[in-house]
Amino acid sequence: MSAIVHDYVENYIRGLIKRDDQALLELEEYALANHVPIIQKEASQLLETLVRMARPARILELGTAIGYSSILMSTCAGRQTKITTVERSPEMVGIARDNIKKYGYADRIDVLEGDCLEILESLEGKYDFIFMDAGKSHYNDFFPHCSRLLNENGVIVSDNVLFRGMIASDELVEKRMTTIVKKMRKYLEMLSANEEFHTSVVPVGDGIAISTRRNRNE
Numbered sequence: 001m002s003a004i005v006h007d008y009v010e011n012y013i014r015g016l017i018k019r020d021d022q023a024l025l026e027l028e029e030y031a032l033a034n035h036v037p038i039i040q041k042e043a044s045q046l047l048e049t050l051v052r053m054a055r056p057a058r059i060l061e062l063g064t065a066i067g068y069s070s071i072l073m074s075t076c077a078g079r080q081t082k083i084t085t086v087e088r089s090p091e092m093v094g095i096a097r098d099n100i101k102k103y104g105y106a107d108r109i110d111v112l113e114g115d116c117l118e119i120l121e122s123l124e125g126k127y128d129f130i131f132m133d134a135g136k137s138h139y140n141d142f143f144p145h146c147s148r149l150l151n152e153n154g155v156i157v158s159d160n161v162l163f164r165g166m167i168a169s170d171e172l173v174e175k176r177m178t179t180i181v182k183k184m185r186k187y188l189e190m191l192s193a194n195e196e197f198h199t200s201v202v203p204v205g206d207g208i209a210i211s212t213r214r215n216r217n218e
């Protein structure tokens with residue numbers, strides 16, 4: 001459990017989520033059996049809601065792992081939506097590409113192998129929806145690129161921003177996580193003070209920040 005909301009609340013919300021997509025169910029099982037971190041169930045439900053609301057034509061994801069969240073976003077965004085997802089682990093890239101092909105998403109999801117920062121620097125064109133779920137210590141470095149690559153009405157969703165509750169309470173901080181905690185706090189402070197974006201931090205899953213660009217004439 002996440003130490004972010006009470007277990008009974010989390011369990012109750014999880015119990016409400018009925019998923020019948022075979023690909024997603026199989027990938028959830030694989031992730032659990034192989035200790036691959038994928039987005040938490042109730043956070044994935046929120047991600048799906050946000051994608052449905054945004055109706056993006058182009059999605060950029062940072063952190064592919066086995067391809068679970070890419071496939072999840074693709075199922076609800078629809079056939080026309082193109083997803084680019086970035087992963088630095090060659091092993092994960094191989095597994096994700098196999099899964100994407102096996103479940104019939106190869107025409108909609110493109111996996112780029114490499115470090116997010118390097119790939120972000122090389123990307124051009126605009127995205128309507130950006131899901132940040134890689135390298136928690138580097139969100140501050142990724143954000144300027146995400147801002148540059150985001151369409152006027154786009155959304156940036158950052159996962160793990162409350163990181164097992166540690167970001168909100170010094171009492172929960174494990175010593176070896178101090179750097180991540182400091183950097184994530186800086187990220188949330190930067191987002192909250194950013195005059196160009198409006199950000200809401202939601203205590204769902206491991207904590208999700210939803211950022212949208214403010215209107216020019218606000």
Ligand SMILES: C[S@@+](CC[C@H](N)C(=O)[O-])C[C@H]1O[C@@H](n2cnc3c(N)ncnc32)[C@H](O)[C@@H]1O
Nearest residue numbers: 038039063065068069087088115116133134135
């Ligand atoms: C939490 S997992 C992604 C889970 C996936 N979004 C999902 O919910 O199905 C994070 C992934 O990001 C990758 N990663 C971490 N830092 C990265 C970086 N700087 N550049 C590219 N990939 C990175 C890791 O190898 C890992 O597979």
